Amino acid sequence: MGNHMFYLRSSVIFICLQLVLSLHVKKFPLLMPKVHPDREELYLCTPVRVALDKTFYIVGFEPNATMQTAHHMLLYGCAKPGTDDIYWDCGEMAMSSPNNSTLQKASPCKEGSHVIYAWARDAKRLQLPEDVGFEVGPGTQIQYLVLQVHYAHIDKFKDGSTDDSGVFLLYTEERQNKLAGVILLGTGGAIPPNSITHMETDCKINEDKIIYPFAYRTHTHSLGRVVSGYKVRRDRYGLDHWTLLGKRNPLTPQTFYPVFNRDPVLPGDVLAARCTMENKKNTYTHVGLTNNDEMCNFYLMYYVKEGTPLEKQYCFTSGPPYFYWNMEDQLNNIPDVDASML
Known part of the structure; x- marks a missing residue:
């Protein structure tokens, strides 16, 4: 029984590896660019432009953060980001935040906001089901990916330390037949x-x-x-x-x-x-x-x-x-x- 279970487990691992390899999955780091949070309850955003000539499918997420640093993180897909800056103050109430900051204040997305991923409380990696992916790039509503990190506490940064919290995106260029969305x-x-x-x-x-x-x-x-x-x-x-x-x-x-x-x-x-x-x-x-x-x-x-995910992204009362x-x-x-x- 022991050997049988070993071979069965080995076969399962081998099949899983084959699936991953067959997709040619790559990893992209979407991380804060060594920022220095200077006040509590700060929300910072940083963008990445999706390539103009390729369509990608995001099939997994590997968080690079701890709850001691980040209260939570959100990953947005945008038609246009809030600004063209490398990073900016992007709390939803950013415009009413203190004016002594030199950072630009804007929402995560200027146009076409979609939540793709969310993380908090030391959550682990997320892998999407087989043949499921978030479609981004030409011909989609997502031309930019914007990472938002909420820094609730800043004690660890008072010595001048910087932060690179974020998420590693697992992606492939192979078409996924089931397109993912979040409401x-x-x-x-x-x-x-x-x-x-x-x-x-x-x-x-x-x-x-x-x-x-x-x-x-x-x-x-x-x-x-x-x-x-x-x-x-x-x-x-x-x-x-x-x-x-x-x-x-x-x-x-x-x-x-x-x-x-x-x-x-x-x-x-x-x-x-x-x-x-x-x-x-x-x-x-x-x-x-x-x-x-x-x-x-x-x-x-x-x-x-069939078709594209819901146009409706948010539902609030x-x-x-x-x-x-x-x-x-x-x-x-x-x-x-x-x-x-x-």
């Missing part, structure tokens, strides 16, 4: 003091496309206890049927995990997410960019077998106390307990 569900809103609050969001798939979910990622700051995401399909009698796509404690490593159900999401289906937040503080906590604020995000990674799933008969048959407990 981000999130909320605004506020969490009352000494409360357990549900932050909820949903959106209907109105495009004539079938998407196949394969991975999900949850993200909150410190108050998150459970984040759950669903596919909701309404029958002809008006009853909603909920299919769990993913559920997780968001304070564990925040990478993309395999979805619980890979059945396709059809036109007319609704994607819905809930973050259960516990606020033990005596003050309100609002959604915002800093470590002292909160976020409620559910990322769904998917592929399409105003959050509590202005939006809940059950407002104005938005959704029914809600799995209230299942959505809030691990």
Whole structure:
């Protein structure tokens, strides 16, 4: 049995290596260019231009960061980057950040923003399924890749040290028949003091496309206890049927995990997410960019077998106390307990 298991494992490893080699996968470092973060809660972006004459398919991501340095990282695909600088201040509220910085202030993308990858809490490498890739380059909406790093704390840089956090992109020039995309569900809103609050969001798939979910990622700051995401399909009698796509404690490593159900999401289906937040503080906590604020995000990674990924990239609601799933008969048959407990 021991020898049999050894040969079986060896065969599996050999087959996996053959698959990787057959794709001619290469690695590209998209890293911060030795930056020196000079204040807490700083968001920095750095871009790379995709070659003008080649189409590439990103098939994996290897993070080069630790949570002691980076609070989180996002990788955007852009039609145009926020600026032409080597790096810039790119928090979503950059224009309202302190004016004593010499850095240009701009959003990650000037045009055509797509989230491709997200990382936090020492998450490990991500490999996409076979024959699935993010298509970038000529003829696509992604002409630039922009790395965003959030530096929540800067103690380690006070001695003048610099940083090269980022991600190694695994890519191939061989066409992948299943094109990947990401849709981000999130909320605004506020969490009352000494409360357990549900932050909820949903959106209907109105495009004539079938998407196949394969991975999900949850993200909150410190108050998150459970984040759950669903596919909701309404029958002809008006009853909603909920299919769990993913559920997780968001304070564990925040990478993309395999979805619980890979059945396709059809036109007319609704994607819905809930973050259960516990606020033990005596003050309100609002959604915002800093470590002292909160976020409620559910990322769904998917592929399409035909055509291009969804035009819709983001799906946000105003959050509590202005939006809940059950407002104005938005959704029914809600799995209230299942959505809030691990």
